[in-house]
Amino acid sequence: xxxxxxxxxxxxxxxxxxxxxxxxxxxxxxxxxxxxxxxxxxxxxxxxxxxxxxxxxxxxxxxxxxxxxxxxxxxxxxxxxxxxxxxxxxxxxxxxxxxxxxxxxxxxxxxxxxxxxxxxxxxxxxxxxxxxxxxxxxxxxxxxxxxxxxxxxxxxxxxxxxxxxxxxxxxxxxxxxxxxxxxxxxxxxxxxxxxxxxxxxxxxxxxxxxxxxxxxxxxxxxxxxxxxxxxxxxxxxxxxxxxxxxxxxxxxxxxxxxxxxxxxxxxxxxxxxxxxxxxxxxxxxxxxxxxxxxxxxxxxxxxxxxxxxxxxxxxxxxxxxxxxxxxxxxxxxxxxxxxxxxxxxxxxxxxxxxxxxxxxxxxxxxxxxxxxxxxxxxxxxxxxxxxxxxxxxxxxxxxxxxxxxxxxxxxxxxxxxxxxxxx
Amino acid sequence: xxxxxxxxxxxxxxxxxxxxxxxxxxxxxxxxxxxxxxxxxxxxxxxxxxxxxxxxxxxxxxxxxxxxxxxxxxxxxxxxxxxxxxxxxxxxxxxxxxxxxxxxxxxxxxxxxxxxxxxxxxxxxxxxxxxxxxxxxxxxxxxxxxxxxxxxxxxxxxxxxxxxxxxxxxxxxxxxxxxxxxxxxxxxxxxxxxxxxxxxxxxxxxxxxxxxxxxxxxxxxxxxxxxxxxxxxxxxxxxxxxxxxxxxxxxxxxxxxxxxxxxxxxxxxxxxxxxxxxxxxxxxxxxxxxxxxxxxxxxxxxxxxxxxxxxxxxxxxxxxxxxxxxxxxxxxxxxxxxxxxxxxxxxxxxxxxxxxxxxxxxxxxxxxxxxxxxxxxxxxxxxxxxxxxxxxxxxxxxxxxxxxxxxxxxxxxxxxxxxxxxx
Numbered sequence: 001x002x003x004x005x006x007x008x009x010x011x012x013x014x015x016x017x018x019x020x021x022x023x024x025x026x027x028x029x030x031x032x033x034x035x036x037x038x039x040x041x042x043x044x045x046x047x048x049x050x051x052x053x054x055x056x057x058x059x060x061x062x063x064x065x066x067x068x069x070x071x072x073x074x075x076x077x078x079x080x081x082x083x084x085x086x087x088x089x090x091x092x093x094x095x096x097x098x099x100x101x102x103x104x105x106x107x108x109x110x111x112x113x114x115x116x117x118x119x120x121x122x123x124x125x126x127x128x129x130x131x132x133x134x135x136x137x138x139x140x141x142x143x144x145x146x147x148x149x150x151x152x153x154x155x156x157x158x159x160x161x162x163x164x165x166x167x168x169x170x171x172x173x174x175x176x177x178x179x180x181x182x183x184x185x186x187x188x189x190x191x192x193x194x195x196x197x198x199x200x201x202x203x204x205x206x207x208x209x210x211x212x213x214x215x216x217x218x219x220x221x222x223x224x225x226x227x228x229x230x231x232x233x234x235x236x237x238x239x240x241x242x243x244x245x246x247x248x249x250x251x252x253x254x255x256x257x258x259x260x261x262x263x264x265x266x267x268x269x270x271x272x273x274x275x276x277x278x279x280x281x282x283x284x285x286x287x288x289x290x291x292x293x294x295x296x297x298x299x300x301x302x303x304x305x306x307x308x309x310x311x312x313x314x315x316x317x318x319x320x321x322x323x324x325x326x327x328x329x330x331x332x333x334x335x336x337x338x339x340x341x342x343x344x345x346x347x348x349x350x351x352x353x354x355x356x357x358x359x360x361x362x363x364x365x366x367x368x369x370x371x372x373x374x375x376x377x378x379x380x381x382x383x384x385x386x387x388x389x390x391x392x393x394x395x396x397x398x399x400x401x402x403x404x405x406x407x408x409x410x411x412x413x414x415x416x417x418x419x420x421x422x423x
Numbered sequence: 424x425x426x427x428x429x430x431x432x433x434x435x436x437x438x439x440x441x442x443x444x445x446x447x448x449x450x451x452x453x454x455x456x457x458x459x460x461x462x463x464x465x466x467x468x469x470x471x472x473x474x475x476x477x478x479x480x481x482x483x484x485x486x487x488x489x490x491x492x493x494x495x496x497x498x499x500x501x502x503x504x505x506x507x508x509x510x511x512x513x514x515x516x517x518x519x520x521x522x523x524x525x526x527x528x529x530x531x532x533x534x535x536x537x538x539x540x541x542x543x544x545x546x547x548x549x550x551x552x553x554x555x556x557x558x559x560x561x562x563x564x565x566x567x568x569x570x571x572x573x574x575x576x577x578x579x580x581x582x583x584x585x586x587x588x589x590x591x592x593x594x595x596x597x598x599x600x601x602x603x604x605x606x607x608x609x610x611x612x613x614x615x616x617x618x619x620x621x622x623x624x625x626x627x628x629x630x631x632x633x634x635x636x637x638x639x640x641x642x643x644x645x646x647x648x649x650x651x652x653x654x655x656x657x658x659x660x661x662x663x664x665x666x667x668x669x670x671x672x673x674x675x676x677x678x679x680x681x682x683x684x685x686x687x688x689x690x691x692x693x694x695x696x697x698x699x700x701x702x703x704x705x706x707x708x709x710x711x712x713x714x715x716x717x718x719x720x721x722x723x724x725x726x727x728x729x730x731x732x733x734x735x736x737x738x739x740x741x742x743x744x745x746x747x748x749x750x751x752x753x754x755x756x757x758x759x760x761x762x763x764x765x766x767x768x769x770x771x772x773x774x775x776x777x778x779x780x781x782x783x784x785x786x787x788x789x790x791x792x793x794x795x796x797x798x799x800x801x802x803x804x805x806x807x808x809x810x811x812x813x814x815x816x817x818x819x820x821x822x823x824x825x826x827x828x829x830x831x832x833x834x835x836x837x838x839x840x841x842x843x844x845x846x
Contacts, residue, residue, distance in 0.1 A: 007490045007559050009548050033544050035495045037528070041544060042493040044559070050493075067430045070465040070473075072458045073496075073564060074515075074581045092497075092529065094515040096568040105460070106515065106568055121456050121464060125432050136430050136467070141496060141564065145519040145529050158497045 002346075003359040006030070008043045010371045020220055022302035023152025025314045029374045031322075038149020038157035045375070046301070048322040050160065053297045054139050056191045056319070057162050060184045064177075066137045066164055071117045073141065074108040079116040083273045088112075090144040092157075110143035115266065115292060118165045119274040126288060129169050129280050133177060137164035139297065151222065153302035154258065164293040169280065171267070174289045178265060181293050185214055185261050188295070193317040194303060196260060199225050201236035203264065210239070214261035214295075220306040221258035228252050258303045266290040314376030315399050323357040325349060325415070326377035330365050330384035342383045345393070345408065354415050373398070381411065425769075426782040429453070431466045433794045443643055445725035446575025448737045452797045454745075461572020461580035468798070469724070471745040473583065476720045477562055479614045479742070480585050483607045487600075489560045489587055494540045496564065497531040502539040506696045511535075513567040515580075533566035538689065538715060541588045542697040549711060552592050552703050556600060560587035562720065574645065576725035577681065587716040592703065594690070597712045601688060604716050608637055608684050611718070616740040617726060619683060622648050624659035626687065633662070637684035637718075643729040644681035651675050681726045689713040737799030738822050746780040748772060748838070749800035753788050753807035765806040768816070768831065777838050796821070804834065 008030030015034070018024055026032045031046035042050055058068065074094070080086035092110040095103065111117070118136065126132065142161045149157050164181065168174040182198060189196040196214035203211050213236060215225050227234040230250035235241075237254065245252050268287040271277065276288045301320075308315040318324065327349065329342035339360070346358040357377060359368055372380055380403075382394035387405065395411060396403035431453030438457070441447055449455045454469035465473055481491065497517070503509035515533040518526065534540070541559065549555065565584040572580050587604065591597040605621060612619040619637035626634050636659060638648050650657035653673035658664075660677065668675050691710040694700065699711045724743075731738040741747065750772065752765035762783070769781040780800060782791055795803055803826075805817035810828065818834060819826035 005488070005557075007492070007548060007557055011547075030548075033547070035540060035543075036497070036499045036531075039495045039497045039531075041495060041540070043544075044490040044492050047491055047493050065428070067467040068470055069430070069467050070470050072462045072464060072581050074459070074462045074566065076459045089519065092517040092519060092531075094517055094533070094568075096512065096515060108459075108462075108515075110517070117458060117464070120458075121466075124434075124456070125430060125453075134428075134430055143497065145517075158495050 001357060003357055004361050006044065006357075008033075008045060010374055018152060020151040020154065020302075020306070021309055022154065022220070022305040025305055025309060025374065025376075026152060026302070029314060029376070032153065038146055038155065040153060040156065040158075040298075042298075045322045049301055049316070049320055050297055052320040053192060053300050054160075054162075056188055057139065057295060057297060060188045060191075061137050061162070061164060064135070064180050064184045066135045068138060069136050070138050070140060071111065071114045071121075073111045073143065075111050075114075075117055077107055077109065079120060080109050083116055083270055085116070090146065092143050092145050111140070112142055112144045113292075113294075114138070114140075114163055115165070115270045115290075116274070119270040119276050119290070122167055122271075122288070123274055123276045126167060126276065126278055128278055132278060132288070133166060133168045133173055135164060135166040135177070137162060137293075151220065151302070153298045154220070154306075155222065156298070159296055160298045162295045162297060166291050166293070167271075167276075168289040168291075169278070169286070171289055174265065174291050178263065178291055181263060181291075182212070185263070185293075185295070189214065189216075189260070191319060192300060192304065193319070194260065194300070194307065197225065197227055197234040197257070198232070199227070199234040199236055199257075200239065201262070202239050209265050209267070211262060211264045213259045215257035215259055216303055216307065217255050218258050218303065218306050219256050221256040223257045223259050224254060225257045226252050226254045258299070258306065260300050260303050261293075261295040263293040264291060266292055309376075310373075312370070313374035316376045316378055318378045321376070321378050323355045323377050324418075325354055325356040325379045325381060326359065326372050326375070327356055327381045327383070328359040328368055328372060330368065330382060331362075332385055335385055337388055338383055338385060341388060345381070345383065348412065349415065352412070352415060424780060426780055427784050429467065429780075431456075431468060433797055441575060443574040443577060443725075443729070444732055445577065445643070445728040448728055448732060448797065448799075449575060449725070452737060452799070455576065461569055461578065463576060463579065463581075463721075465721075468745045472724055472739070472743055473720055475743040476615060476723050477583075477585075479611055480562065480718060480720065483611045483614075484560050484585070484587060487558070487603050487607045489558045491561060492559050493561050493563060494534065494537045494544075496534045496566065498534050498537075498540055500530055500532065502543060503532050506539055506693055508539070513569065515566050515568050534563070535565055535567045536584075536715075536717075537561070537563075537586055538588070538693045538713075539697070542693040542699050542713070545590055545694075545711070546697060546699045549590060549699065549701055551701055555701060555711070556589060556591045556596055558587060558589040558600070560585060560716075574643065574725070576721045577643070577729075578645065579721070582719055583721045585718045585720060589714050589716070590694075590699075591712040591714075592701070592709070594712055597688065597714050601686065601714055604686060604714075605635070608686070608716075608718070612637065612639075612683065614742060615723060615727065616742070617683065617723070617730065620648065620650055620657040620680070621655075622650070622657040622659055622680075623662060624685070625662050632688050632690070634685060634687045636682045638680035638682055639726055639730065640678050641681050641726065641729050642679050644679040646680045646682050647677055648680045649675050649677045681722070681729065683723050683726050684716075684718040686716040687714060689715055732799075733796075735793070736797035739799045739801055741801045744799070744801050746778045746800050747841075748777055748779040748802045748804060749782065749795050749798070750779055750804045750806070751782040751791055751795060753791065753805060754785075755808055758808055760811055761806055761808060764811060768804070768806065771835065772838065775835070775838060 033041040096106045199213045224237040226240040231248040271288040392405040437450045456464040519529040647660040649663040654671040694711040815828040
């Protein structure tokens, strides 16, 4: 699209409250807008990135048999009480102000996780071993009353979450699927260019067993993990004990990390609370064994920014960049040829199905190039009087310092061969 | 997909509270689940339909220059107060229970519409006539504390909404875009097989001017409109005056109708409240002129069910059916040939990219055919001992009473030519 038509604009500075890199670059680049502490708008550029992350997640969830659905955010008190989570201090509770309405009827806890709702629904569809296993997931806005929201999209009060729930006949079957999800998660994070360590952690409000977190080593993280660079051992600092590392003799290191996914063996905690049982092959009634699996797509987006940036801005990996190509016209006064050539190339590349942002704005060379660095689209094409004179175009990767002069034909051919075509 | 693996099941009866056709069929068919009054889960089948509706809406919004974004649901009191809507009785307000937190900081009104938030954001990006016009939209969950939620997905407390906001230099420019949106809305509803009358209505909480509603004549509707079948005149009963119908001499009729879209000329109400102004060509500071445009995708889904059904179930239009083809194997005892033939055909059709549901369940002929009628997939293929003996397959349209015996080749050829291929 044409940059002059984009709803958002870049900005040179933002509130000093925002100290994290992801907030800094995403706000300045016009990817997000801050509405209040921990509450952000995804602007058009940001939503484009988020939808690409969601697409990767959906594909891998579908590949392991997950069926997508959409659960409600308004969850009645009676659901939360069944599993004893109505008093959890991060629940937002709702009320209405009108006097003529039955106030009790408007008392909901906003969904911060959905074990209760999905277990209640599952009782309607799961009765026999023939109905098992099943797995369902959603990508949905979650609400958590964080006392101190911080670090941009890393810890918010309103954020996106992919939550998958699986239902099984036995612990063994659940454990098998749990391993399958670990592999799917590794695929997702690999496609998103994030190196995630599978890390043992405590269960929090969910379970008393160890759970597993997917942690990305990054100084912007608020977690601390202990990990072995050699054997793959990794534990959250909350549960770490030195003697737990037994597989090899390498030294355990500690580092800041960002948690981008977590998985929980729930066992029968929720199925017993909600009466979710099934008849096994022998005709015996048994509680269904469950697990749940989360990924925060907005947090993943923030993590990618924390990982891929330089002092000038974001360096989006090609798989999730808002556009594949940033075409920039650098005009000097009274030269209409540059605009004409840029327009023509824009139409050509667009018609190939490549996602392209075309900077057609009337601005100085410096401003345009700074904006391009900040926004971080991986492939940059520049058209200027200089390139026209040479009958070439200037091409530069965002993560490279060098630009090259190259023929238009070569660029078009390489775009044709690449993975930039819209899926 | 295989029906045996589907998370949901059909059910023969539902709560007697649900008297609307859409709730009746969507609940029984396993498209939705009721969580509490006016709050529903979109089960996998229902989400498939909803996503197809959303896709149509997105395409037409993008075609008129709308940029998609995602605004927050948690909206601080200060936003609502600026346009004097904090006391509106359908706002859900949030609070937290923990004592050690600053309670004021957790007081939000859940978004039931988003003029406030988007206008506040626009002040950051719109400063000059060069930044205008702009239009942005989102497809987002909205929350309204309806005293009496009713009629299934027609009036809920939590529902999906597409809301588009446009920003202009002048009333004239806004009016031009407003007409463009009317045409886009007509295209959307035509693609969704709904006949919508553009109906004048009052402005409610939004504006004092007349607004326009898109009304579908249907006995399940809770609105009443007065309309002329000849000249296109249509007014909501709330504002109707007989002398308003002047264009022709035909008799005005009144009928129940469902409102599936509404559009509002907001003028400068919100831009003045939030200080959204721009410098015009003469360098004068002027308030931006706005309009907003809503469609409820979940309500559209309900309306389609109210419009397209018979006593056995839903009759989905092909454009938004959850699957294009329902393949049903009717087995008799000890005949493995039927399953084998059905499996083979399932794989063939699936590999063509056609969305197919394959009923591989071990159930009686009657149960399977009743479920197929209830779920309402437009094209049905039956494989049975009878069809195998005839070396044909049985084909039936959901909206036709007759089935025909036809060769597999002919069916595959017609699928290839059709619009069923996944987009």
